[in-house]
Amino acid sequence: MKRGVGIGLVVLLIAALGGLVWWMQGGQEQASNTANSDEKVTLDFWSFWGSETRRPIIEQMISDFNESQDEIFVKHTFIPFGDIWTKELAAVASKNQNAIPDVVVGDINAIKLRGQKQQVEPLNNLVDVNALQGVMHPEAWDAVQYENETYAVPFTMDTRLLFYNKKMLEEAGYTEPPQTWADLTEMSEKITVKQGNTFEKVGFYPLFGVGTDVWLINADGRNYITKDGEVTINTPEDREALEWINEFTDKMGRKEIDAFKAEFGEQQANPFLSEKVAMYVDVATFYTQIRDYGDHLDYGVVPLPEREEGSGHYSWSGGFALEIPKGAKHPKEAATFIEYMAGKEAQMYWAEKNFDQVANQEAGRAVADQLEDKEKEVYEVALTAMENTLLTPVPVEVPDLVSLVSPELEQATLGKKTPEQALQAAEQKVKAAKEGAQ
Amino acid sequence: MKNPLRRADTWQGYLFIMPWLIGFAVLTAGPMLFSLAASFTDYDMTSRMNFIGIVNYTTMFTKDDLFWVSLYNTFFFVIWSVPLTTVGAMILALLLNKGIPGQRVFRTIFYLPAVLSGVGVYLLWMQMLSPSSGLVNTMLGFIGIDGPAWLADPNWTKPALILMKMWSVGGSMLFYLASLQSVPKTLYEVGALEGANWWHRFRYITFPLITPVVFFDLITSTIGAFQIFSEAYVMSEGGNGGPVNSLLFYNLRIWNQAFEVYNMGYAMSMTWFLFVIVLLLTLFNFKFAKKWVYYEGDRR
Numbered sequence: 001m002k003r004g005v006g007i008g009l010v011v012l013l014i015a016a017l018g019g020l021v022w023w024m025q026g027g028q029e030q031a032s033n034t035a036n037s038d039e040k041v042t043l044d045f046w047s048f049w050g051s052e053t054r055r056p057i058i059e060q061m062i063s064d065f066n067e068s069q070d071e072i073f074v075k076h077t078f079i080p081f082g083d084i085w086t087k088e089l090a091a092v093a094s095k096n097q098n099a100i101p102d103v104v105v106g107d108i109n110a111i112k113l114r115g116q117k118q119q120v121e122p123l124n125n126l127v128d129v130n131a132l133q134g135v136m137h138p139e140a141w142d143a144v145q146y147e148n149e150t151y152a153v154p155f156t157m158d159t160r161l162l163f164y165n166k167k168m169l170e171e172a173g174y175t176e177p178p179q180t181w182a183d184l185t186e187m188s189e190k191i192t193v194k195q196g197n198t199f200e201k202v203g204f205y206p207l208f209g210v211g212t213d214v215w216l217i218n219a220d221g222r223n224y225i226t227k228d229g230e231v232t233i234n235t236p237e238d239r240e241a242l243e244w245i246n247e248f249t250d251k252m253g254r255k256e257i258d259a260f261k262a263e264f265g266e267q268q269a270n271p272f273l274s275e276k277v278a279m280y281v282d283v284a285t286f287y288t289q290i291r292d293y294g295d296h297l298d299y300g301v302v303p304l305p306e307r308e309e310g311s312g313h314y315s316w317s318g319g320f321a322l323e324i325p326k327g328a329k330h331p332k333e334a335a336t337f338i339e340y341m342a343g344k345e346a347q348m349y350w351a352e353k354n355f356d357q358v359a360n361q362e363a364g365r366a367v368a369d370q371l372e373d374k375e376k377e378v379y380e381v382a383l384t385a386m387e388n389t390l391l392t393p394v395p396v397e398v399p400d401l402v403s404l405v406s407p408e409l410e411q412a413t414l415g416k417k418t419p420e421q422a423l424q425a426a427e428q429k430v431k432a433a434k435e436g437a438q
Numbered sequence: 439m440k441n442p443l444r445r446a447d448t449w450q451g452y453l454f455i456m457p458w459l460i461g462f463a464v465l466t467a468g469p470m471l472f473s474l475a476a477s478f479t480d481y482d483m484t485s486r487m488n489f490i491g492i493v494n495y496t497t498m499f500t501k502d503d504l505f506w507v508s509l510y511n512t513f514f515f516v517i518w519s520v521p522l523t524t525v526g527a528m529i530l531a532l533l534l535n536k537g538i539p540g541q542r543v544f545r546t547i548f549y550l551p552a553v554l555s556g557v558g559v560y561l562l563w564m565q566m567l568s569p570s571s572g573l574v575n576t577m578l579g580f581i582g583i584d585g586p587a588w589l590a591d592p593n594w595t596k597p598a599l600i601l602m603k604m605w606s607v608g609g610s611m612l613f614y615l616a617s618l619q620s621v622p623k624t625l626y627e628v629g630a631l632e633g634a635n636w637w638h639r640f641r642y643i644t645f646p647l648i649t650p651v652v653f654f655d656l657i658t659s660t661i662g663a664f665q666i667f668s669e670a671y672v673m674s675e676g677g678n679g680g681p682v683n684s685l686l687f688y689n690l691r692i693w694n695q696a697f698e699v700y701n702m703g704y705a706m707s708m709t710w711f712l713f714v715i716v717l718l719l720t721l722f723n724f725k726f727a728k729k730w731v732y733y734e735g736d737r738r
Binding site: 086093114254258326394399406414 | 482485504571681682698
């Protein structure tokens with residue numbers, strides 16, 4: 001009797017396992033069958049644009065594309081920002097075609113490295129490279145190239161600008177916005193009001209809104225490693241940047257700044273909107289926040305001030321690009337969709353609705369022409385700033401670059417090392433890592 | 439002579455644990471063996487997997503400064519947080535075992551943080567630890583202490599995390615409470631007759647009888663402390679372990695190596711080194727346990 005039960009259990013278990021395997025395989029076959037039966041290729045497009053603002057925009061673009069197509073149908077899958085790229089990587093590593101999406105929104109600065117790692121499909125034979133190169137922002141285009149191969153198509157960018165409160169500047173006797181670091185220092189000193197240990201208002205502080213790294217780019221228009229592979233961290237310009245930042249911190253007091261910063265919030269509580277800070281660095285989309293929550297503000301916007309007259313109003317941008325994960329089922333159709341998304345019409349729609357900078361320069365220009373009043377003013381300034389905007393692609397030879405440099409910069413801004421010591425240490429570490437990789 | 443009935447029982451026993459066995463073999467042991475093998479390669483998940491001998495291990499020990507930084511940070515955290523949370527949980531349990539009025543309410547309140555977990559709690563603590571307006575520094579201000587800039591000052595970030603860990607001792611407190619209840623009252627009565635004060639009662643009656651739970655708590659919280667990751671990932675700016683690498687814990691370094699720069703083989707060798715450390719510590723604990731852990735009914 002007992003033995004009977006035992007044998008019965010074994011049979012049951014084997015049947016269950018067999019069933020599971022059968023179901024997994026069958027399920028996959030079924031999925032691909034339905035795709036074929038429509039005679040349309042279904043593309044799985046992964047993005048992290050799931051917010052109330054962005055989701056309708058991206059889905060409108062997809063449905064416009066679908067309507068124009070007889071052969072391709074794009075399905076949008078929203079994956080949260082924190083998961084999307086690890087999930088994609090797991091799918092690519094599994095080499096299971098049914099798990100791999102066809103198009104994914106990737107971090108533009110990681111594309112070179114991921115191209116080298118063969119995580120994404122090379123596109124030179126799939127898209128019209130020359131046409132794209134002709135219209136794309138050169139920095140963005142460069143970021144998706146690795147060893148003469150294209151690994152993604154740039155989509156959006158977000159350069160940093162300086163917003164300034166006209167009223168607060170005028171009260172201090174300034175009618176023109178700042179042009180150089182010296183202007184920022186001088187104007188800030190005049191505007192800043194400190195009562196005891198607390199600030200009533202602050203003119204400007206370099207590390208509100210952006211990090212030290214942006215000012216190092218602004219100082220000389222160079223990344224830590226140039227495109228020719230030269231390490232340019234410990235330069236006089238970069239030293240000057242750190243000294244300039246520390247000058248603010250020393251004068252204003254680190255504790256007092258921290259305390260002031262702790263009160264910062266979103267929307268109405270944003271320090272620029274509540275007129276607590278007169279000059280503030282942010283991306284162009286900050287305009288929409290001012291429009292929605294700070295209607296009373298009389299403000300202007302300029303490209304980031306330069307280190308000294310003539311050194312250049314350099315700025316930094318991140319961005320996203322569209323890529324085909326390695327091993328995707330329908331690369332050809334995916335490329336068609338990507339070309340549509342990078343095309344003038346789609347890019348204009350995205351730019352207009354999100355007030356984002358787009359990688360397609362023709363689209364950006366055309367949008368600026370269409371806009372009016374304040375919108376136009378801000379967008380035009382953003383377009384100007386884009387001419388001097390750098391991206392920071394992860395260098396393939398030193399992928400760990402930021403982990404090596406950031407702690408040193410933090411030591412400098414916390415006053416634990418002099419700018420010279422910190423930059424020297426950072427440069428040495430990066431050079432050692434670079435030599436080790438060769 | 440084997441008993442056929444017994445053999446059938448054994449067979450069925452295995453059968454019943456089969457789902458777990460399969461799960462362990464396929465989902466735990468398999469990947470572990472794979473990662474051991476891959477730790478001797480330059481595996482990056484997508485483009486390569488070449489055998490490179492012990493290069494990952496030699497790089498780790500001789501060339502990677504951040505490996506040592508992360509190891510130091512992790513040991514610092516373990517050495518402080520394990521004793522503090524163990525003693526904290528024990529004291530709390532002793533206090534809540536006194537039969538004071540409303541102790542059920544207190545037990546619930548102290549246990550509550552153990553139920554809450556994850557990113558929400560970390561964000562809450564980031565607000566509480568805010569240098570000027572945070573609750574922690576406001577409270578310190580009441581007693582005249584000018585609190586530090588917890589998460590912004592590299593000297594105070596790790597203490598801040600240890601403080602945060604103290605908040606959730608309620609989980610182990612529950613174990614202590616349960617074991618305190620099982621200490622026979624008669625022993626205390628005898629103690630009282632012999633004139634034992636509270637310290638004698640704790641040292642010679644309570645503590646020896648709850649040592650199995652202390653031991654369990656010590657082992658699990660040590661292993662748990664070595665696994666610290668998400669706190670630093672969420673609470674350091676950009677998830678990089680800053681400021682000045684003060685929150686760069688071992689597992690955060692592993693994560694960054696594996697998923698930011700795709701040095702998966704290297705990340706795996708780091709993982710195995712951590713495994714060896716934890717294994718040795720646990721073995722040592724078990725060996726040492728014979729000296730102080732007392733099981734009722736055991737012969738010495």
